[in-house]
Amino acid sequence: MSKKTKPSLLKDILGPESLTTIANAGASVSGRFDQGAFLSTASEGLDELSIMERVRHIADALSAALPNRYEHALEIVRAMAPQLTHGFQAIAVTEFVARHGLDDFDRSLNALADLTRFGSAEFAVRPFLALDTERTLAEMARWAGSADEHVRRLASEGSRPRLPWAPRIPALKTDPTLAAPILESLKVDPSAYVRKSVANHLNDIAKDRPDWLLNRLAGWQNGEPRTAWIMRHALRTLIKEGEPRALALIGIGQFVAVTIRDFSVEPHMVRLGETIAIKAELISTSPDAQRLVVDYRVHYARAGGKTAGKVFKLKTFDLPAGKAATLVMRQTIRDFSTRRHYPGRHEVELIVNGQTMAKIAFEITTDTSI
Template sequence: MEEGFLFKDVFNPKLVAIMGQRIKAVWPQFDDVSFQNHIVPNLVDLSLSERSHLISETLYTHLPSEYIKAMDILLSSFNLPVETKEMTGFDGFYYMPIARYVSIYGLDEGDFETSMNALIEITKRFTSEDAIRPFIRKYPKQSFKYLYKWSADENVHVRRLVSEGTRPRLPWSSILREFIVDPRPVLDLLEELKTDSELYVRRSVANNLNDIAKDHPQLVLKTLRRWKSINDKGTQWIITHASRTLLKQGLPEALDLLGYPTDVKISVDNFILNKAACKMGEEIEFAFQIESNAEEEQNLMIDFVVHYMKANGKTAPKVFKLSKKKLPAKGSLNFKKKLSFKAITTRKYYEGLHQIEIQVNGKRYGKREFQLKK
């Protein structure tokens, strides 16, 4: 990767030229010079998504107005599908503007079957997880008919699309509000993928369930309890990774399901902070000890909770995973952890009183306070 490379630079003059050449090779009438001249001079000041939008809009003005014919040309210009199970690198972003082309121009002007077939060919090379969502909203029954069929597809990327495309809260994409209200249609789809042989697919299934658990914890728990009896290592892996939100919330049923009972016999002692105040950009360190009061070994899931000061002057808790340990009978465990307040893009820090708690098998112990200062 070149020095000074920005993520948006995956859409660059070279990519535009290659796209134009490939399309012209299968459709000689394509004016690749005009195509490049409409895009390249305008790239500099645009973001990643804006560059993708510009390319897809320029494709629309340079391809035949008949959607089916335009898609036939685009599909004929594609390279071979990705062979690996998981996609890496930036090469696949070549297909991002084409996926958007389908989601915009195929939704109202196009043929539904043509659009579905195009999304499959795109997802074999990049992903259609965002592009399929407008079709799911507008044509839910027709879309789910395809999704059920794709759940048994031989291509791992197609099977993953079934789960990733229906995630209610897919990151960097619009939410599927109808499945936040009622996720049962999605849960029925995930049943088809729960024993998938590929981790790439199972990880998506777990993430989908974790999304649903944020709004319907009991419904997800009911599903996971049923899956617990399935003699399949992959399914059991899904259960563990789909429970992340449920475990952070300290939901007793979820903890019991994974073998972390909430009636542990412990005490948390010697819980100390290394300083009473911390400056922005610095770290604060805390330490504590867990003592067993039981005559038998106990499974512990140890987390810590930071009560961050927010802009409104109130604190809000954030749970962080720390460790999973077996605590010997009458034994003890010691922990030490640093908490950083260095600037990051995903969290904004505010001055004021902060608190740290220890959480063991969903139950919170102790509370220590410190001031965060500029």
């Protein structure tokens, strides 16, 4: 996509241009696709909708343009997919299956395994998991053996307990480990695309069942590089928390033989939109090289005098015996949809191998005269 046509908002990926692409795809594959009905229905009220609301809205507009008989509509939908030009267009098309195919379970799941190659059916498979978790997981376990990496990824991603932007599945909320056989079969997958999904799935489990995760991954220590990559990324939440067993699983000991000669944040006072530089100098006091995981935690000021801490990665590296290392991280202080900044003191901790080694603070101000 060129700079001129790049959407200013994520939701605009599914704007008028995408609607035209989907409409043209439908009309080109079947004379039974009502292009005018689709464009009219899909365009109505589109501006007010978020990206995922647009996905559902477009899926319902497809229903208005397709034959009433589901299997005939599904044939057209599957034929349309190769002509789509963006993954989110394909996600909207897969959503048609989620919203209108629950009564035709096997046909719909087969279609999702096909359609996921053009975008992702990770959201569309969720209603099937909610309706019949055991049956859907059994089919997803078969997907895990597919020759197509997109289908294997769907097996892992679609069954994540905390899939972003997706509704929680009651059975997976109760027991987030139900998809463990799928993850087990993918732990040495040759595709980085699949391995990343497996790691994210396991990280979801870490938030609810950390002991289960640590016990399971302890059995994965076989020296296989692909499995080791998954383990490191799956343990990231627990590593940020300084969980000793998680650190041990990636070869990091709790004992830290370093001194901190300098830990600073500059400037000490900033306004929203400005950037701070966090600097740390670590000096080894060990006769041997050490593997270090260095993070920092910012305790953000909140309304009512409260604070909320968030850990950020700084660096994982080997520090030779007696040597020093200087680490610098720059961070712009700006608001996000998930984080709003408040004026006041913000304490920063330097964390090495899960241990707080030093503290400093900076202040966010609204004073424009500074």
